[in-house]
Amino acid sequence: MPKSTKILAVVDDLFFVVKINDAAKRAGLTCEFLKSEKDVLEKSVAEQPLLVILDLNAHSVNAVSVITNFKAIEDLKRVSLIGFVSHVQGELKQQAQDAGANMVLARSAFSTNLPQILKRHTGSM
Template sequence: MILYLASDLLWASKIKGTADALGLPCRPARNPEMLRARLADSPVRALLIDLDAGAPALELLTLARAEAPNVRILAFGPHVMTEALAAAQHAGAHAVMARGAFSANLPEILMSLSSGNAVATQLHD
């Protein structure tokens, strides 16, 4: 299972639609309670975090690192959000990407994460 926090319906639909097309289970985690419930009821492999979601993004990242250390975390956001991208990396995201790189590589990212592999490349300026 891959979980995601998206800043808007466009990104939520893109992530969910791509995962569905690949046959991968994927569900939203919009707040700490939802994240905890998903972690408790599913074998979660990864968490995708849209940094445009603001404070909840780093809150979920920190919670996931503390409560589910085996879950791979990938944070993404606009390339101009250098401070937010750096903060996500500092908070423990396993990979941090500019939104363009994330979007362009989404199918490969989802496949890699669903199989338990890391997305090792840090794609931000």
């Protein structure tokens, strides 16, 4: 099966929507932004995305619940789920890691390292 070129993301912050979309296009990927846990789980199973990006501060979902339920689905165990959060929210970061997120970064680190993260996931490094 060919590797997916699609990213799914749950992000409310317009700055990050633009940043992720731009970085995805430069990496030859497409990105779809979702607003509910149901959409994330259903689309992830159906489309097997390259990567799921989750803003742990998104208002439209309970991020820890999304991660827990995502990682409980056998078909999604190999799909990377990356979260980002305000650097002052150490407890939320820990909860996301405990729930099974593959990587949780501070917002600034995510923003700075996004091109490299996408390159790593596409195997073009």
